[in-house]
Amino acid sequence: AQTVTQSQPEMSVQEAETVTLSCTYDTSESNYYLFWYKQPPSRQMILVIRQEAYKQQNATENRFSVNFQKAAKSFSLKISDSQLGDTAMYFCAFRVTNTDKLIFGTGTRLQVFP
Amino acid sequence: GAVVSQHPSWVICKSGTSVKIECRSLDFQATTMFWYRQFPKQSLMLMATSNEGSKATYEQGVEKDKFLINHASLTLSTLTVTSAHPEDSSFYICSARDHASGGNEQYFGPGTRLTVT
Numbered sequence: 090a091q092t093v094t095q096s097q098p099e100m101s102v103q104e105a106e107t108v109t110l111s112c113t114y115d116t117s118e119s120n121y122y123l124f125w126y127k128q129p130p131s132r133q134m135i136l137v138i139r140q141e142a143y144k145q146q147n148a149t150e151n152r153f154s155v156n157f158q159k160a161a162k163s164f165s166l167k168i169s170d171s172q173l174g175d176t177a178m179y180f181c182a183f184r185v186t187n188t189d190k191l192i193f194g195t196g197t198r199l200q201v202f203p
Numbered sequence: 204g205a206v207v208s209q210h211p212s213w214v215i216c217k218s219g220t221s222v223k224i225e226c227r228s229l230d231f232q233a234t235t236m237f238w239y240r241q242f243p244k245q246s247l248m249l250m251a252t253s254n255e256g257s258k259a260t261y262e263q264g265v266e267k268d269k270f271l272i273n274h275a276s277l278t279l280s281t282l283t284v285t286s287a288h289p290e291d292s293s294f295y296i297c298s299a300r301d302h303a304s305g306g307n308e309q310y311f312g313p314g315t316r317l318t319v320t
């Protein structure tokens with residue numbers, strides 16, 4: 090069975106600084122996708138970034154980047170130049186290729202302070 | 204981009220009554236939609252996978268007779284909470300995959316807050 094673990098229930102960062110959110114996962118599959126979702130106070134889930142396991146290059150989306158370590162089964166999210174609007178719950182998620190089921194971690198609540 | 208809507212955004216119902224929540228893909232066709240439940244300050248838990256034109260697939264521990272799912276068209280899935288009780292109060296979120304585009308993301312609706320009194 091696949092599991093996703095987020096060991097940081099809460100994190101805080103000052104505006105304009107950089108913060109890294111941790112995520113580890115466990116699977117025996119070799120082909121899968123990893124995601125980071127953001128859930129702001131509005132509760133709308135927003136996809137932040139996606140990584141295909143077969144790609145060695147780390148995904149980046151503007152201020153968001155990941156550090157994907159496949160052997161270590163680690164998938165951390167780095168947010169650079171943090172903004173107040175980044176305040177939200179962040180969920181790491183996993184999906185085996187050619188399946189539909191998304192497995193979510195328990196989430197990290199990020200607070201960005203001015 | 205792909206947009207998923209839910210209706211209603213919040214609902215209050217009395218114990219013993221049933222309530223229906225709609226999930227619509229607005230600008231794409233979704234052969235598969237998903238229903239999640241989220242308790243306060245917790246993660247999303249998949250309840251069931253809704254397949255257009257066939258029966259839903261429920262996750263272990265989810266009562267199919269209590270949470271009725273219908274996916275009658277390529278853009279609409281409904282979740283009916285039957286004989287609701289206070290413990291059914293929660294935030295329900297749907298999502299959909301845009302299979303036609305070969306997309307690998309699930310697009311989420313804004314959620315429905317259900318309060319059973």
